[in-house]
Amino acid sequence: MSGFFSKERITAGPNYNRWLIPPAALSVHLCIGQAYAFSVFNEPLTRVIGIQEALPEDWKLTTIGWIFSLAIVFLGLSAAFAGKWLEKVGPRMTMFTAACCFGGGLLISAIGVELHQIWLIYLGYGVVGGCGLGLGYVSPVSTLIKWFPDRRGMATGMAIMGFGGGAMIGSPLSVALMNFFSSDTSTGVAQTFAVMGTLYFISMVIGSLAIRIPAENWKPAGWVPSEKPKKMVTQHHVHIDEALKTPQFYLLWVILCFNVTAGIGILGQASVMIQEMFKGGISPEAAAGFVGLLSLFNMAGRFIWSSASDYIGRQNTYFVFFALGALFYSLLPSLGQQGNVVLFIAASAVIMSMYGGGFATIPAYLADIFGTKFVGGIHGRLLTAWATAGILGPVLVNYIREYQIEQGMAKADAYNFTLYIMACLLVVGFICNLLMREVHPKHHLKADTAGNGQ
Structure with missing residues (x-):
């Protein structure tokens, strides 16, 4: 067997x-x-x-x-x-x-x-x-x-x-x-x-x-790796255990964790949040439609953003995620106070597309930084960031909201502070992405040869 x-x-x-x-x-x-x-x-x-x-x-x-x-x-x-x-x-x-x-x-x-x-x-x-x-x-x-x-x-x-x-x-x-x-x-x-x-x-x-795997050193027909490697795209490989000794792994861990924390914070409370921020203006049925729209953008963003990263680069893609995300999260409280439902929904949809795009782009980012040979195992270890974000995001939204309501704050305003926190987390993610560099050669597999496709 x-x-x-x-x-x-x-x-x-x-x-x-x-x-x-x-x-x-x-x-x-x-x-x-x-x-x-x-x-x-x-x-x-x-x-x-x-x-x-x-x-x-x-x-x-x-x-x-x-x-x-x-x-x-x-x-x-x-x-x-x-x-x-x-x-x-x-x-x-x-x-x-x-x-x-x-x-x-x-x-x-x-x-x-x-x-x-x-x-x-x-x-x-x-x-x-x-x-x-x-x-x-x-x-x-x-x-x-x-x-x-x-x-x-x-x-x-x-x-x-x-x-x-x-x-x-x-x-x-x-x-x-x-x-x-x-x-x-x-x-x-x-x-x-x-x-x-x-x-x-x-x-x-x-x-x-x-499922099938390619043979050692297999390359697509007609594709020739660039003789001058792209910046932040390695031709070498880093072992799973060795990856944990690099600062790049932990920077990427924070990058994924904070991107997911921000997105899951909206996704988990989307229906309640839009109804409370636009009190009386959004019915439960409309709120359900809002959740469905976010799900569509979440799914589409996974393919669109990750595909775009092949052309603009993984680091630049995450720069867009964090810069736009921080901006839109900062704008959401004002849009809610102004009663601008259309722009609120549009900004939320873009945020959710980047949430999904972050999931889909991170494996390619890992392959660029650590090589393809052990990317599955390295990706698996990085997913502990998702598990952490799955707790951190809902806790930030739910407990801060509950505390502020207990202090007498109106429900419509109870999300504002949390949304600003999410924007700050994305700024930290932007800085971590800015600090990303190529892995030091001392971490490469000793048997590596440039251009090895496996």
Whole structure:
């Protein structure tokens, strides 16, 4: 069995069509992107016993909220700790393991709902499923970078756009399945988990079977690496463990963390925020449309910004993210006070496009700085910044807002201070990006030779 999953077994021949790789990556990322749609289960899970309405013995919303948080934490942890293993065994084994974890996690969660044991859902979706998220997130990305050395940003954007768009499939599918399975004795959540776990497992396994890696020193037909390397694009490679000894890794960690913290702060409270900042002017239905628009810009930004980074450079792309982001965050309170809904929505949409673009551009940035050989493992370790931001962003927004309201501040003004903090975080990110330099040669692999494509 190990031979079937080995890197030698999936090394492509010289005439293999590299454009077959993005669909394999998307078959995984569109599945694990369901995590962004988990909130559709929150309300039905609060009435698993009551069915029509929540009873005292039903789970509270605060209890259920930990399911998603655990999944994101274990996404970051699994991606970080499995980095070396990914580079050793290759993407097929890693993607197959991700399929087992994510699909299996949903099946364990289905049992947890049926038995009304919250710890089983924490274990299933949070821990086991979260590990599937982390492994499934990093493995196709590193493979795409190696297949598209000429278009690294576009390649990573294609896959990570799929993660952002997974909710657009997962959300309506979840609702449709719950409606189909719901009855007088069931909310349909357990059956929905079971069906989705099976479907996602099949799709992710197909992706793992279709994935291929290029042969050593492979290059796209007609592509010749520039004899004069671009600034901030290395022709060498840095080992995973060695990358942790460089200041560049920690600068990129802060860059990703603060970009995500700022974006997730808006994304997590978008509906409530726009209704409270424009009191009486925005209906719940319009607020839901605002959230949908932000999701579209989040997804589109992953492909558009990462593709643009192939032309303007990764460092310049992040300069745009931080400069525009700081400006727009600073403007949002004024736009709210002026009642300018159109500009408020437009600024928020651009912010969300850069939030998604930051996710998609960071793997190519890592490949530029550390080389492509160990980029999957390095990317995995950097994703601990995402796990940190997933806690930091909501905490900044929710707790500061709550404190200010308790002090007598109007709800419409309670977000202003937080938005200014987000702008300051982006200024810090701008400075970290400004400090980025090429890695010192002492960190390069000793066996490196210039121009090695692997």
